[in-house]
Amino acid sequence: MFSSISKFENIFIIAPHQDDEVLGVGGTLCKLLELDKKISVIFTTDGSKGIKKVPGFLTKQIRLEEVSNVNKLLKNKLEITYLNFKDGKLENDENQCLEKLTSIFAQFNPDLIFIPNSFDWHPDHKASNSYTLRSLKEIHSKAKIYEYEVWEALQEPDLLINITRQSELKRKLIRCYKSQIQQMDFESAIMGLNSFRALRLTKSEIVEDKVNYAEAFKEAKL
Numbered sequence: 001m002f003s004s005i006s007k008f009e010n011i012f013i014i015a016p017h018q019d020d021e022v023l024g025v026g027g028t029l030c031k032l033l034e035l036d037k038k039i040s041v042i043f044t045t046d047g048s049k050g051i052k053k054v055p056g057f058l059t060k061q062i063r064l065e066e067v068s069n070v071n072k073l074l075k076n077k078l079e080i081t082y083l084n085f086k087d088g089k090l091e092n093d094e095n096q097c098l099e100k101l102t103s104i105f106a107q108f109n110p111d112l113i114f115i116p117n118s119f120d121w122h123p124d125h126k127a128s129n130s131y132t133l134r135s136l137k138e139i140h141s142k143a144k145i146y147e148y149e150v151w152e153a154l155q156e157p158d159l160l161i162n163i164t165r166q167s168e169l170k171r172k173l174i175r176c177y178k179s180q181i182q183q184m185d186f187e188s189a190i191m192g193l194n195s196f197r198a199l200r201l202t203k204s205e206i207v208e209d210k211v212n213y214a215e216a217f218k219e220a221k222l
């Protein structure tokens with residue numbers, strides 16, 4: 001339930017690419033911002049491989065603009081950090097990425113962190129999951145960690161958040177990533193997944209509001 005995460009104040013979302021934060025956590029993120037929570041997004045890669053037949057430097061620039069449009073819709077409340085490792089090749093920068101994440105977590109000591117799930121087939125997503133967990137372990141973090149869904153659905157999620165009221169805004173945020181939805185219909189795919197997750201939430205919890213969309217998460221332990 002949302003009440004189990006609404007007490008946290010210093011929230012981080014680790015996103016391998018410029019769109020994962022919205023696809024996986026977009027509704028929950030809006031819900032937390034309504035409570036004036038501090039949310040930081042860390043993009044681990046530069047996103048430079050994200051648009052077919054467009055050179056990397058241009059792709060990076062386009063995706064930066066898209067992130068800025070997302071943040072504008074959210075009244076610029078997101079704190080954004082780019083680690084800028086090469087898109088698709090995060091594994092090659094293992095040590096540098098671990099070092100950067102560890103130093104950020106040591107400095108800001110987050111209490112709630114969202115990360116891609118470990119079953120995700122995308123190597124940058126898998127690596128972002130693993131490097132975040134290892135960095136948090138390094139600083140003996142007590143943060144609550146939840147895995148989110150993008151390319152692979154979670155098995156037995158243990159946190160379902162009703163995002164029905166935020167779903168229109170989530171759609172608008174997804175549409176900010178024009179370069180991505182031109183290549184793949186993420187809006188239908190992700191909102192379809194969120195609609196499916198609503199079935200489970202309606203069945204598993206006493207919910208007063210109508211549930212049409214929900215985001216699913218699974219707790220990860222260090």
Ligand SMILES: [Zn+2]
Pocket residue numbers: 016017020122125150
């Ligand atoms: Zn991604």
